[in-house]
Amino acid sequence: MSIERSIAIFSPGLLGGSLVKTIQQRMPGMEIRVWARREDAVQEVRRELPAVTASTDIAETIRDASLAVLCMPIQHMPDIARQIASCDLADDLIVTDVGSVKGSVVTALEPVFAGTKAAFLGSHPMAGSQRTGLAHASGDLFHRAACLLTPTASTQRAHLDRLRAFWIKLGCRVREMTPQEHDHCVARISHLPHTMAVLTTLAALGKDASVLDSSAGGFRDTTRVAGGDPEMWAGILLQNRTEVIAALQDASGALRELLEMLQSMDEEALRRFLTQAKALRDLLPAV
Numbered sequence: 001m002s003i004e005r006s007i008a009i010f011s012p013g014l015l016g017g018s019l020v021k022t023i024q025q026r027m028p029g030m031e032i033r034v035w036a037r038r039e040d041a042v043q044e045v046r047r048e049l050p051a052v053t054a055s056t057d058i059a060e061t062i063r064d065a066s067l068a069v070l071c072m073p074i075q076h077m078p079d080i081a082r083q084i085a086s087c088d089l090a091d092d093l094i095v096t097d098v099g100s101v102k103g104s105v106v107t108a109l110e111p112v113f114a115g116t117k118a119a120f121l122g123s124h125p126m127a128g129s130q131r132t133g134l135a136h137a138s139g140d141l142f143h144r145a146a147c148l149l150t151p152t153a154s155t156q157r158a159h160l161d162r163l164r165a166f167w168i169k170l171g172c173r174v175r176e177m178t179p180q181e182h183d184h185c186v187a188r189i190s191h192l193p194h195t196m197a198v199l200t201t202l203a204a205l206g207k208d209a210s211v212l213d214s215s216a217g218g219f220r221d222t223t224r225v226a227g228g229d230p231e232m233w234a235g236i237l238l239q240n241r242t243e244v245i246a247a248l249q250d251a252s253g254a255l256r257e258l259l260e261m262l263q264s265m266d267e268e269a270l271r272r273f274l275t276q277a278k279a280l281r282d283l284l285p286a287v
Helices: 014-026 039-048 058-062 074-085 103-114 157-169 179-205 209-214 217-227 230-239 241-264 267-281
Strands: 006-010 031-035 053-055 067-070 094-097 122-125 146-150 173-176
Touching: 006 014, 006 058, 014 031, 031 058, 039 053, 053 058, 058 074, 067 074, 067 157, 074 094, 074 103, 074 230, 094 103, 094 157, 103 122, 103 179, 103 230, 122 157, 122 179, 146 157, 146 179, 157 173, 179 209, 179 217, 179 230, 179 241, 230 241, 241 267
Parallel strands: 006 031, 006 067, 031 053, 067 094, 094 122, 146 173
Antiparallel strands: 122 146
């Protein structure tokens, strides 16, 4: 049985909506409140998730909550966090998020709650889709997904244990790392692949989109994530730009090597290049 009393979800998009559905499945009877910025989004929540309380009122949403999860794009989190911090908060409130960047988010949000009864601790469930919005929310989105928690020197062990238990309850595999370790890791396994999918899409279709008529599953799979929300991804790439730039520089070096092999017709080097990539890709654990 969960020790959480009431959970507040801020922003009912794909991740927020999926969180609600997963909590309903795995934590039956839990009180869930959802905050949305616009009244039309509140009405959508009431239609799609009739068992939850939805509102545009931050104070009403956070009232007596023991856990709050910020699910909006990371560039909007500090403003919402400050508004939450100005409300009457429960003594045991933990605020977390689902953002794909942690260095800037933790640096901005941890001090916001330092002078309140609440505490902030960063989370990043490695789950999502190129699709956006509540209409695509799924109660299976977090099943067996890795969830990265980013405690700091200010984090209380009891808060870390509670948050770990929450994500495990939702079906996640939980790991802990510093915000800086997180941003380095995720730049390589998430942010770089997204930028490469974008670059592949632009290079393949930018001059002649009609070639899509001959495309197959490989192109669809390789470029799938390029269909993600541009506003959200612009925020992610800018907030983690130092690590993303370093990853892109490594990718640029590998691309130059490949170009040189093809230009010089060096088949032996090309085979080694492809073999190394296959060996590394084969290390990917089965889900």
